[in-house]
Amino acid sequence: MPAHVPVPATESADDAPAAPSPEPAAPEPGPGPLGRERAHLTASRAALRAMREDVQSLDIRDVTANWVNAAVLEAQIEARIKALADLAHTPLFFGRLDYLLSAQEGQSFYIGRRHVHDAEGDPMVVDWRAPVSQPFYRASRRDPQDVALRRRFGYTGGELTAYEDEHLTDPEEVERTSRLLQAEIERPRVGPMRDIVATIQPEQDEIVRSGLSGTVCVQGGPGTGKTAVGLHRVAYLLYAHRERLARTGTLVIGPNRSFLHYIEQVLPALGELEVRQSTVDELVAHVEVRGADDARAAVVKGDARMAEVLRRAVRSHVSMPSEAVVVVRGSRRWRIPAYELQEMVRELLERDMRYGAAREALPQRIAHAVLVRMEQAGEAPDDRIQDAVARNPAVKAAVKALWPPVDPAKVVLRLLSDAAFLAEHAEGVLTAEEQAAVVWAKPPRSVRSARWSPADAVLVDEAYDLVRRTQSLGHVVLDEAQDLSPMQYRAVGRRCSTGSATVLGDLAQGTTPWATGSWADALGHLGKPDAAVEELTAGFRVPREVIAYASRLLPHMSPGLAPVSSVRENPGSLVVREVAQEERDAAVVAACTGSLAREGSIGLIAADDRVPDLARALAAAGMAHLEPGTETTAASRLTLVPASLAKGLEYDYVVLDEPAAVVAGEPDLRTGLRRLYVALTRAVSGLTVVHARPLPPELH
Structure with a gap:
């Protein structure tokens, strides 16, 4: 059976606790295994401190060519110093692997959050993302992966x-669940979300370590760790492809600032x-958002068909030439007839280039x-002559007339404020009722005075991309x-x-009127139709009793989805x-x-x-509370959370007020039940539901 050696100590909510043992262990003679592990921890911390001091002592005064290089190098050194910080309440290592038969035969590797080496460069702690660390998460009795011993701390x-x-x-040895692993998963959470690097499960690790080239979609119910998996995947990709992602960039997208x-x-x-x-x-903050749409308008504006409406509206600014272009160079006049100009314009339109790129290509076509x-x-003209012709006033005037510059925000403004313009470009795409839903009742005078909604801002972003390509990053996490x-x-x-x-x-957990019904549709709109869809069905945080209660709602809001x-x-x-109405707040x-x-x-x-x-x-009772997203402060352990902001958050204990009010606060029953499902599944230790109104019948 697994050996478990506890040492009595006062437990801290900020650290992995020692798991309880059914019977006390006998004192170990000499330093013993635990003493040796503590000594290795002390030596590793000293080595990390030495690594940090080595970086701090670097003298770059004579190694840079100019002040720009010096500033870049100083920033890199500063970032390296921060990365080497020894966080007192964060374990430097959490596991150990003793290899048996492979090239690492007889060697022990300590697995931690970062790499630490001694003065000779030999590893004292191995980064959890390194290939040699992978068996810590995936090795089993069926597949030991050349590991003789796996030790958890x-x-x-x-x-x-x-x-x-x-x-x-x-x-x-009899296989059983690790008590230290279980204790780490269940330990109380105070403040922001923590990493799960010590408790990653095999099915999670497969997703975390999947390659950079492919897109992965993770479907996971409450408590399955999908958010943590996505963040650890970013950390792994930055480790495995650091140079490439340093050039192209990474981005994590969340639903709101509280979640981030x-x-x-x-x-x-x-x-x-x-x-x-x-x-x-x-x-998509190209315009200032100051307004809001009703559900009907937001659904239409969020529909993918709007992309075609916008494409037509942008391209409508192009006109076919009716006159020739005459270019004067010295004593010679060069005439390009209208029909040839029409062929150039028609070809650029057929290639479906971005509006701005085509506008830049047209003068070069005329010059050619x-x-x-x-x-x-x-x-015998050369490229310099062609560039000069492209800048000729006659050519520039023709391009301005045929392919004028376009302001993307003004295009969207006209679509939403001019019913006739919208009808012209939405014909066969949007119905008359849909067009009426999105047109502003009171057209604004300008882009700046318009009360743009969040959905309008997305349309403006689409229009910007139609004019000029949006810069792409190396990897994006979308939660x-x-x-x-x-x-x-x-x-x-x-x-x-x-x-x-x-x-x-x-x-x-989709709670918007436009929430996606299938990942296939969503990935198609994302431009990644071939993405692999992985499902996490094992919950590690939400208690079984709580998730079973919340799952009563699934047949009524997401039939066919496995609990x-x-x-x-x-x-x-x-x-x-259940309490009386007048006693509800006190309860x-x-x-x-x-x-x-x-x-x-x-x-x-x-x-x-x-x-x-x-x-x-709460104020009358003298109970201080926080707002979502401010849990990093120590002012209180209690957060008052509007149901609309609860998604993605976790608390050890949740008190849910009036489930029927949560459902009634949404525009339709299905969305209301999904909002309630989210609220019910935020607890990782205990859930108390207080209600005066009858519970939604779907919970019965």
């Missing part, structure tokens, strides 16, 4: 306090400091036609992807058109409490007070319109 207060061994090639604040510490904890984070709204005539006349509209998928797809993506989501099978058993984790406060008596974070989730009343009730 437990920490308390930053100190190594326990270890647990698995002898993968010992036929006498919640996950922002994961990658820095893994040593990755340069990954940009954004929302879709921030990506002039050069052909010059050669036929016995002259909570089920809530994006087809046009939003297109906006994200433009940012990884020559790169790859990791798409994360749960179809059962999550939780591996966590936590009897008593679900409490459903919610009492439930929060009871949760605060336990260790970990608490989320009070309520329908958006109930949040002000609950805030007043």
Whole structure:
């Protein structure tokens, strides 16, 4: 059986605890295995400190050619110093592998969040992303992968306090769940999201280590770790393809700023400091968003058919020439007839080039036609002559008339404010009712005065791409992807058109009127129709009792979607409490007070319109609370969460106020049930439901 050696210590919520042992271990003579592991930890920390000091002592005064190179090198050194920081409450290593038969025979490798080497360059801690570390996550008794021993470590207060061994090639040892692994998965969470580098499961590791060239879509229910998998995949790709991604860039896209604040510490904890984070709204911020659409208008504006309407509207600015172009050079006049100009324009339109690129190509086409005539006349023009002809006033005037410059925002403005212009370009694409839904009742005077909505901003971004290609990144992670509209998928797809993506989501948690119904459709709009779709069905965080209760909603909102099978058993984790209407606020406060008596974070989730009343009730009770995304502060362990912002967040204990109000706060029953499903599955230790109104019948 696995050896487990605990050392009594005070447990800290910020560190991996030592798992309890059924019986005390006898004192070890001499330093013992635990003493030797502690000594290795001390030596590794000293080696990391020496690595940091070596970087800090670098003198670059005589190694750079100019101040620009010096500034770049200084920034790189500063980033390296930050990456080598020894975080006191973050274990330097969490596991060890002893190899048996391979090239590493007889060697031990300590697996941690970053690489640490001694003065001779020999590894003391191996990065979890290195190939030699992979068996820590995937080796099993059926497939030991040449590993004789896998050792896991437990920490308390930053100190190594326990270890647990698995002898993968010992036929006498009985296979059982690692208690240290289970304790790390279940330990209370205070503050922002943590990494899961010590607890990655084999099916998660396969996704994390999949190659850069392919796009991966991860369908995962609550508690399956899909967000953590996506972030660790970024960290792995930056390790395996650092030079390439340093050139092309990486981006993490989340549903809102609260969510991004919640996950922002994961990658820095893994040593990755340069990954940009954004929302879709921030990506497409060409215009100032000050307005909002009703559901009907937003659905139409988010439909992929709008891309064709925009394409037609942009290309409508092109006109066919009716007159010849005459270029004067010296004493000679060169005439390009109208029919030849028409062929040039028609060819560029048929090639479906971006509007701006075609506009730049047209003067070169005209200039080339002039050069052909010059050669036929016995002259020998070169490229410089062609460039000069392309800049000729007559050519420039013709191009301006035939292919005028276009302001993308003004094109969208005209579509949304001029019903006749919209009808002309939406014919056969949008119905008359759909066109009426998107046209503004009061047309604005200018781009600046318009009350653009988030959906309008996405249309403007599409129009910008029709004029000029959007820069592509090397890799994009898109989380909570089920809530994006087809046009939003297109906006994200433009940012990884020559790169790859990791798409994360749960179809059962789609809470927008335009939420996607299938990953095949979503990936098609993203421009990645051949992406591999992986499904995570094992839940590691949400207790079995809680996920089973929430899963009662699945047949009514996402029929055919398999429920999550939780591996966590936590009897008593679900409490459903009915109270009188006049006692509801007091009961919610009492439930929060009871949760605060336990260790970990608490989320009070309520329908958006109930949040002000609950805030007043908490203030009257003298209970401080936070807003979503501010959990990095130590002011309180209680967060008051509007149901609309709960997606993607996790709390040890959740108090859910009035489920019927959460459902009623959405425009339709299906969306309301999905919002409720999200709220019910934010708890990782316990859920208390307080209600005065009857529960939705779908929960019965």
